Amino acid sequence: MDIAVTLKEIKSLSIADRIHLVQEIWESIAAEQACPDLTVAQKRELDRRITDYEANPDDVMTWEEIKASIRGQQ
Structure with missing residues (x-):
C-alpha cells in the first residue's frame, strides 16, 4: 500500500465522507483494543x-x- 496515494485519494473525498472514514477507522481500532504493553x-x-x-x-x-x-x- 502506498500511503501517499491513499492519502491523496482520501483528500479527494468530501468532508462528510472523510469524517465517516475517520469514525470507521477509530471504531476498528477500538474494536481491536490495541494497547501497547506497559514497560x-x-x-x-x-x-x-x-x-x-x-x-x-x-x-x-x-x-x-x-x-x-x-x-x-x-
Missing part, C-alpha cells in the same frame, strides 16, 4: 502512584487548584 518502569510508576493514593486518599487537588498551580508557574 517495567511504567508499571512501577503506576504501582507507586496507587500505593501513594491508598496511603493518602485525601491528598488530592481539584481541577481548579491544578489550573491555578499551572498558571502560577508561568
Whole structure:
C-alpha cells in the first residue's frame, strides 16, 4: 500500500465522507483494543502512584487548584 496515494485519494473525498472514514477507522481500532504493553518502569510508576493514593486518599487537588498551580508557574 502506498500511503501517499491513499492519502491523496482520501483528500479527494468530501468532508462528510472523510469524517465517516475517520469514525470507521477509530471504531476498528477500538474494536481491536490495541494497547501497547506497559514497560517495567511504567508499571512501577503506576504501582507507586496507587500505593501513594491508598496511603493518602485525601491528598488530592481539584481541577481548579491544578489550573491555578499551572498558571502560577508561568
